[in-house]
Amino acid sequence: MTIPSSRSVPSRSGDPRERIERTAYELFSRHGTRAIGVDTLAGRAGVAKMTLYKHYRSKDDLVLAFLRRREELWTRTWLQNAVRDRSRKPAARLLGIFELFDSWFRKPDYEGCAFLKVLLEQSDPQHPVRTAVRGHLQAIRSLLVELAAEAGARHPARLAQQWQMLMMGCIVAAYAGERNAAREARKAGAFLLRAEGLRA
Template sequence: MPDGRERILDTAYELFSKHGTRAVGVDRIITEAGAAKMTLYRNFASKDELIVAFLAAREERWTRGWLQAEVEQRATEPADRLLAIFDVFGEWFARPDFEGCSFINVMLELTDRGDPGRVASVEHLSVIREFLSGLAEAAGVEDAEAFAHQWHILMKGSIVAAAEGDALAAARAKELGELLLMSRRSSTLPA
């Protein structure tokens, strides 16, 4: 059985992912985790600290443990890995538990730019761009950092489109990605 900290973090992870950070109070987390309030505050000084820990867990489980792992499993070439992101997204968007991107959701919920959760969200989004930049550079893309920002916009846009109900959001984003990739690859690389 997980310790109190793990139970609280796992419960917060599920609740924050499904309902957002504003809609979920610490009392609900404590109740659903079967933990005492003292256990929560011994492990997390505040709800803000719990949100930051949730986002770190999300990066570990979702960004690294799922998205990057799936992309690396599906393709070996960097350009193909970039495109495989949208194949992975297509499956994710079709799942009944699709809840959008927690980093985006938290960032939009917490409008104060200095809020620790918002700051952490922005930092975790930058980790995704670093991953994209590395793939872009390995794929021979000119100005990999700028490309990573553009690719990330495609990713985030497809997430919002899927949340709106667009069943083809990932496929549409992949089509645009192919065009972007073609336009930005170094002319010295074979097509």
């Protein structure tokens, strides 16, 4: 299954709302949300600022739309499906996450995790954008709990927590230049599985 890419040039024709969302997806994925202003978004999308604000009351609303699209493309369409297609064994599916990450990290346009970037950019714990990111991370945790339970883990919730920490850690490490981060995380994951009495 192909890893989604943010590097697509928005079309200058068609629905303005779709052009705005495609442009936001590309720019926010690559540069984060704080570094990209409304003027840049409108200019790259080929729309007037008034048109942008007609569809989105604020930049935060556009960031939320970006996060929804990111979750749909990456979490639901790519990660969840690719993990389940990788093996029939749940424990192997858990390790398969890091195998998928290894391919992702080696892409020339690897840009890190948009959700972690946004989480670090938004310090207000009550902000709707930060709340949306927490919801995404919880969705990932739920998937991991499900896989851990299917694998027969004695403590599925604890294993899922540890697994997600490994996932987030290796994503950041790869963004810092450690391209073998997923392979090292896989080794640590295998140790966690053995501690639960599981084999992939």
